[in-house]
Amino acid sequence: MRIIFMGTPESAAKVLDNLISSQHEILCVVTQPDRPKGRGQKITSSPVKELALKHALPIEQPEKVKSNPVFFSLLKSLNPDIIIVVAYGKILPKEILDLPKFGCVNIHASLLPKYRGAAPIQWTLLNGEKETGLTIMKLNEGLDTGDIIKQEKVFIDEDDTTPVLTEKLFKRADNLLHKALVEIESGKAKFIKQNDSEASYASLITKELGEIDWKKSALEIHNRIRAMVPWPVAQTYYKEKLLKIWGSKIHVLDLVGGSNLPGTIVEIVKNIGFIVATGNGHLLITEVQAEGKKRMPAYNFVIGHDVKIAETLPN
The missing domain is CATH 3.10.25.10 (Formyl transferase, C-terminal domain)
Structure with a gap:
C-alpha cells in the first residue's frame, strides 16, 4: 500500500522502521517540528525524523495540521492508500481523515475504550492495572473513539516502568499492524464500535x-x-x-x-x-x-x- 506515516517518539520510529523494510511504499513521513530539549535546550529532531533522514524519506513538519491548505494539498497530491498514525501528537481534521482510500489508522497503547487520551501507559501503571494492550483503530474526529480493527492483550509485571511497558507493547505492534493492513486492503477487516460507557481517559502527565x-x-x-x-x-x-x-x-x-x-x-x-x-x-x-x-x-x-x-x- 501507499502509506503516509505520522509519528514522533521512539516507539513510533520502531513501527516506521518495520514499515520501511516491508513491501509497502512510504510516500512521506510527518512528524513534530524540531524542539529545544534538555538542560542546554538544544534544538532536537524527533526519533521519527532521524530515522526518515537515514532512509532519505520525504519529511514534513507542519506547526499545525488544521486550516493548513498547503499541507493538505501536499498530502492530497501524494494520493495515499492509508495514513498510519503512531503517537504523532496532533489531532487530524476531517479533511485529512477522509483523504486516503482506506482512511487513517492509529496504534493506541491501551485496550480501548479504556485509557483514551495522551498518556495511556502512564495512567495504566499509576492505577496499578494488571493488564493492558495495543489497539489498532480507524481514526475519526473524536479523541480515540474510532472503530477497533485489532487488539492484543499484554500482561503487566509489578515492576514495569513506563519505558519497559512501552517496549513490551510495541514489540507486538508490527505483527498486529501487518495483520490489520492485510485485512484492510483485502476488504476483510471488521470495524467494531467502541462501547462509550466503558471509556476512561488518560490525560496529559503533569x-x-x-x-x-x-x-x-x-x-x-x-x-x-x-x-x-x-x-x-x-x-x-x-x-x-x-x-x-x-x-x-x-x-x-x-x-x-x-x-x-x-x-x-x-x-x-x-x-x-x-x-x-x-x-x-x-x-x-x-x-x-x-x-x-x-x-x-x-x-x-x-x-x-x-x-x-x-x-x-x-x-
Missing part, C-alpha cells in the same frame, strides 16, 4: 503528578514511581533538597515496637537502599537522583549523605 505523598499506601507510591519514569520522575525532599525517586520495590517488613509515621526511614539495606514507612506498608527505595546530580543506586546516596534511620521525608 509535573505535579510526580509528587509523593507518603501517607498513601506503599503500592500506590510504587505505582506512581514506575509510572513517572522518565518524566517527570517521582519526587520527595531530603533535608529540604529535592530527591527524585527512580526505582522502588514493595517490601514486607516485620518491625517490633509499633508503627512509624509515613515518610520515616525505618531501615538501611546494605548495597541496595533504604526502606520508608508509608500510610500502609513499607517501600524499599532502590534508585534516586539528588538535586543537581545524576541517577545513582539508593545505597550510594545513603553513604554519600549519611542517611540515618528515623529521619523523615516530608509529605
Whole structure:
C-alpha cells in the first residue's frame, strides 16, 4: 500500500522502521517540528525524523495540521492508500481523515475504550492495572473513539516502568499492524464500535503528578514511581533538597515496637537502599537522583549523605 506515516517518539520510529523494510511504499513521513530539549535546550529532531533522514524519506513538519491548505494539498497530491498514525501528537481534521482510500489508522497503547487520551501507559501503571494492550483503530474526529480493527492483550509485571511497558507493547505492534493492513486492503477487516460507557481517559502527565505523598499506601507510591519514569520522575525532599525517586520495590517488613509515621526511614539495606514507612506498608527505595546530580543506586546516596534511620521525608 501507499502509506503516509505520522509519528514522533521512539516507539513510533520502531513501527516506521518495520514499515520501511516491508513491501509497502512510504510516500512521506510527518512528524513534530524540531524542539529545544534538555538542560542546554538544544534544538532536537524527533526519533521519527532521524530515522526518515537515514532512509532519505520525504519529511514534513507542519506547526499545525488544521486550516493548513498547503499541507493538505501536499498530502492530497501524494494520493495515499492509508495514513498510519503512531503517537504523532496532533489531532487530524476531517479533511485529512477522509483523504486516503482506506482512511487513517492509529496504534493506541491501551485496550480501548479504556485509557483514551495522551498518556495511556502512564495512567495504566499509576492505577496499578494488571493488564493492558495495543489497539489498532480507524481514526475519526473524536479523541480515540474510532472503530477497533485489532487488539492484543499484554500482561503487566509489578515492576514495569513506563519505558519497559512501552517496549513490551510495541514489540507486538508490527505483527498486529501487518495483520490489520492485510485485512484492510483485502476488504476483510471488521470495524467494531467502541462501547462509550466503558471509556476512561488518560490525560496529559503533569509535573505535579510526580509528587509523593507518603501517607498513601506503599503500592500506590510504587505505582506512581514506575509510572513517572522518565518524566517527570517521582519526587520527595531530603533535608529540604529535592530527591527524585527512580526505582522502588514493595517490601514486607516485620518491625517490633509499633508503627512509624509515613515518610520515616525505618531501615538501611546494605548495597541496595533504604526502606520508608508509608500510610500502609513499607517501600524499599532502590534508585534516586539528588538535586543537581545524576541517577545513582539508593545505597550510594545513603553513604554519600549519611542517611540515618528515623529521619523523615516530608509529605
